[in-house]
Amino acid sequence: MYITITAFNSLHGDKPLKHNGIVKLVKEPSNQYDAEAIACEMRHFGKIGYVANSTKTVAMGTMSAGRLYDKIGDEYFAKIKFIINAVAIAQVLTPEEFIDEIENPESDVHFLSENLEKIDLDLIKKSFEGD
Incomplete structure (x- = not known):
């Protein structure tokens, strides 16, 4: 599953983006502009930034925030695969890739998550079986 990341923080621009960089995905149900x-x-x-959720911002072949929302728990992770101008395309980690990241003590997942045990891998596995 691929996603489009847009609306980069104006303070940093696209500077944080790097190929294979880990991105934590965090649901914001109380967001005043988009409930998903x-x-x-x-x-x-x-x-x-945010996972794109508009037909104007979602890159063709990637999943919108609305389509991804029910496939992940409150937080999960993706890895940046492509960076084009002000857009990044990231691949949502498979359960196996997530476990590999956990086993790597240098992985950014350890610095981005407060509690890796709360990640619902069963939900993620079901999401990948459906695609």
């Missing part, structure tokens, strides 16, 4: 908003955070920078 999913914020994107990176180590050292905090919130850098």
Whole structure:
């Protein structure tokens, strides 16, 4: 599953983006503009943007925040695969990739999550079986 990340933080611009960088996806159900908003955070920078959720901002072939919303828990992770101008395309980690990241003590998942045990891998596995 691929997603489009847009609306970069004006303080950092696209500076935090790096190929294969880990992005934490955090649901924001109380977001005043979009009830299906999913914020994107990176180590050292905090919130850098959002998963695109508009037909004008979602890159063709990627999943909108609305389509992704029920496929992940309150937080999950993706890895940046492409950076084009002011847009990043990230791949949502498979359960196996997530476990690999947890096993790597240097992975940014350890610095971005307060409690890795609360990640619902069963929900993620079901999401990948459906795609």
